[in-house]
Amino acid sequence: MEKYLTTVTDQLRCKEVRPYVEKELRDHIEDQIEYNVSKGMKQDDAEKAAVKDMGDPVETGVLLDKIHRTKMAWEVIVFTAIITIAAILLHSNIWMERKYSIEFDDGAGAYIFGFAIMLLFYYIDYTFVARFSKIIAVFLMAVCFYLRMFDDNRYSFPCPMFALFRSVVLIDSLMLMYIPVFACILYKYRNTGVKGLIKSVLWMVVPTWYMLYRVGTFGTCLTLFFSMLVLISMAIYKGWFKVNKRVSISVLLGTFVGIPLVSTAIGYLTDTLPEYKRIWINAIFSSTGKADTTADTIRDLLCASKLTGKTAMNAAKILPDFDSDYVLAYISSEFGWSVGLLVICVVLFLLSIMLRISLKQKNQLGMMIGVGVSMVLVCNVVLNVLIIIGAFPRMSTFFPLISLSESNIIVTYALIGIVLSIYKYKSIYPKFVNATFPKVSIEFKFNIKEQN
């Protein structure tokens, strides 16, 4: 039997699939042996007959190898490459128009470095990383906490390496990497009932609280929170926690969406809300954005933009962050609103491919990570567009791949790389894989010599 199984699995070029195929075939042979023994055969003869019944191991292995091969999501790569080229052309155009007076080198470097990071993540096996998800989550939060400590005085970094790291890495961007890690944590809590669900909620609340009250970036906080809420609801819906689905989702949404919304509405109506919140709410419902100079400038630029072609206004001069947060307003003003709309559609199309790939994943861990990653980017697109059109108060967001922000560009590529890795193992991993922390056993051997 062992020789048969080794011959079959040797034909499989993808090593990750071998244990799953071997287990299924072994189970089958054992069933056949049991049957043969029940018909009066001796154990050895029963095993030989069972193996003979399996057929040619090489033929079986070759057929299985054709099915279980790593795959490449070419659609994602092609669209990412198209958007990357367009973004580089856009930013080099800005660079030349401004007579090389801004630093484009860092931005161009981010695109190249980001593409390399995407390939690196493609080669990482996400099921292996899932085993260390809790450690990675704590480490990620610790790094953000540490970086935040020196934010007020950047020159007080204990070593130049940290200063360099902090100048490139934004805590907001780094925390977006928490979402795939959170998906792994949810997966680990499968079948643990209400306890697991409560623990999962804690893993959601802590980083959200940290981002909101310690770092103070509402945009990232909203993206993180909404993406994690979607993931937990999906996990409940898929029966991961074995709890009453309708009740649990209602309690979850009621607690984290219903109560804050109702209390804000009551506060607004009874005039007990802080002033900044009142301005935000006014901005949302008046569809004019937060009444400040930048929001007014964005609105003026959009109103002046033509179907195609440049407006008389100089967006680069009058709009702060025109090449990063408000790049869509700049594109609409410089090349026409149809180009701005086209950019949104192309990026959304890429994200829809990523979401489709993720939802079609047989492997539930991959599915959850992929949905989380796609949600992060979709949330940023939606928030960024809402802010640009003045339907949401201004806050720090980015338009994936187009906004010139080194940190966000690199993280976006990393997230795309994760989806590529998930697709790579599409035909390899079964529905559920082992994601438990590897057990490390250390054996101490003592040689006690007999003393005469």
Next chain:
Amino acid sequence: MGIDKSLVSGSMTMLILKLLSEKDMYGYEMIDTLREKSQNVFELKAGTLYPILHSLEENDLVTVYEQETLGKTRKYYSITDLGKKKLSEKAEEWDTYQKAICEVMALGV
């Protein structure tokens, strides 16, 4: 009775989907049921069955879940809606084919 292998291999996907449309089964159970229902005409080798099952799963025609039966965790295959659609297409194709064969074989009788 011995049957030419090429006659069977072309319709094996259809037969497996048909078995799964009756109830969810694991690999060994499928071979056993097929042998029994065909009165030992179809002696399907496990080495042939699993590549077919894995290919069906890859094309979303069947799904897989694990369940404990008689103290052993078994991998059960279940037909999907897409699989049921494929089965009815295959059955229709087979019906046309076998009618044509019968008509040709009846020539001159």
